[in-house]
Amino acid sequence: MVRAVNGDWLIRGRDGRLSAYAPSDEAAWCWAERHPGGAWLPSRKVGGDQRLHPGLAVGQGADGYAHLVAWRPTAGGEAGLVHSTHFRPHLAALDWMPIGHPNKKGERTGMPAVAVDAEGRAYVFVRNRGRGVHTINQKERGGWNGWHDLKGSKVDEELVAVTGGLGRVEVYATSPAGVLRWLQQEPGARPVAADPLPVRVEPGTLSALPTSKEYTTLFYADPEGMLYAWRPGSEPIALVAAAGPGPVAALRCVLDGHDCTLLAQHSSSGRVAFAAYPTEQETAGLWWTESGPQLPAGARVALAEDTEGRVVAATATPDGRLRLTRQKDEPGLALTAWQVV
Template identity: 45%
Template sequence: MALRMLRGKDGRLTAYALVAGGIARWTELRPGGPEWTGPQLFETPGLTDITVAQGADGYTHLIGLRRKAVGDERTDVELVHATQFQTGRPLTGWHSLGTPHPKDWRKALKVGAPTAAVDVSGAVHVFVRNAGRGVSARRQDAKGKWGGWLDLKGKEVVDGLSATATADGRLEVFAPTEDGALRWYQPEPGGGLQRGDDVTARPSPGSVSAVESSRDTLTHYWRDQRTGAVCAYRPGAGTTASLGGETGIGPVAVVRAEIEGHDCTLVAQRDTRTGRLAVAAHPSEDEAAGVWWTATGEPGLAEPALALDASDRVVLAAMGPDGGLRVARQKTTEPGLALHAWQHV
């Protein structure tokens, strides 16, 4: 999992990162900062991947992939789930979700990193690449009961699935493949998932993200595997837009924010040319207006995350070379997107 940063019901931001031995968590002391607490380590031996999803109730769901050696020749794999009910509160215990291959541990080893989203009813949906290189899903209803694993089909899926919910609670799943991308969506909030049109694209594994760019409409972002450019795709638009940024690497972070009264979408990534983070913005759903990438932060920052704080200011966070959290917050006294000095948390 790349670094993730979410805003709780009380307005405070929380950042989560997978680290050696488990999950590190940093939490704002008060809405809008600037002080933070952390890192607090939640020890989870064998955890190799983690994703974080949040519902309208503010509950944060953590879903991980955990491995455990059994003897000299066997390794068991399972997906696990824990919940944080309020900002700064402890996690519940981990609950096993098994895998789509409960009777074959060798197939279970091929399960990919999970992604998750929460729908309008509060139901948690978990998605993974299965051993057949399709996509499997499991759902927890609003009362906490988990259903069985469902096979959504698909083929040649690679790592880097992305599941996102709109504010109305309608889900979309975006799955990179060897020569394109697949998409599933709910036609209406709370409905069943349907297969959408295949996307002509070559997303780099681990780079895909999405943002609600207008009411109940998601725009998906990724880095093109051939050119390195950051791309944007909106179902129904019919085309994929290139935003430049060809020298980036790793995850693409995205958030929608108001900048000087304009509805904008901000994108951040790590720039291999400078070793720093690069940030760009464009009018939401108007990628053709062009973007300009600007370097920020010290060299060595990685895994950028974007969120809005309690005052709807843009907050950019990243992991430092020392494993610590770095945070920069939007200035409100200067025009455009200007950030305060980076803070070592």
């Protein structure tokens, strides 16, 4: 199952407003709050009138800016990648800018992923024609460096890119060999290959969350549907049976005064399932609690914190409907009724 949006598609901008992104009708769309914690503006197209292929990658830097990447059709049935920056949720994003193709030209090769380093430079990753991984990144003073081959073999379509706790970019991919990893060693450098994690992974279930300055925690499901967490220097820990197919959404937040990791997933029952545990203490145990209405197949789930530190969960369905719930001022993870935006 290829996700329609790769990355955290519900984000808080530097002005405190939440925004949500989704692809639809050969375009990318954005919803944004009128003001932090307030009503939402109607959805609108971002990046101009450029026609896009399905699928959208979203990344956010420490400056709060959103970086969007997608494929667009080009001549002769081929495709190329385009990039846009969205500085403020309620303002227009920049028009789509072509950034090329990992093999110079050809058809779409995989779902892109994007992460932004501590200096605000976007790094784009995508599977290439040979099923390895290519990357391209922004220069310090504008423009883009050339494409670079990170190698890799038999990589599945979906990649996961994230900015770690030290502001350095990391990218992960799954293959028959397990989880492949590339890590940025210093600011501005290209990520380099690290030792792979030799585990059995169900393709399309990988997600990543920085859980401390030192570590990013990876989440994945095995072919039998068991959800695991892993950090470098340790063995994978079995958490709980996955609530449904695809990746979990993950958020580090404070619940009842404790640093917690919150997971959410579109469950097999059609509702949204939540589970939480003390951050980096997976052995404490966790269990799923379902919430909200039943959603159709293909619904996506996202998590964020609003400007007041409250957890916000969102779902986007293939028909273009955005639903939201927000944490109440009560103990635990008490949520308001889900509302359609």
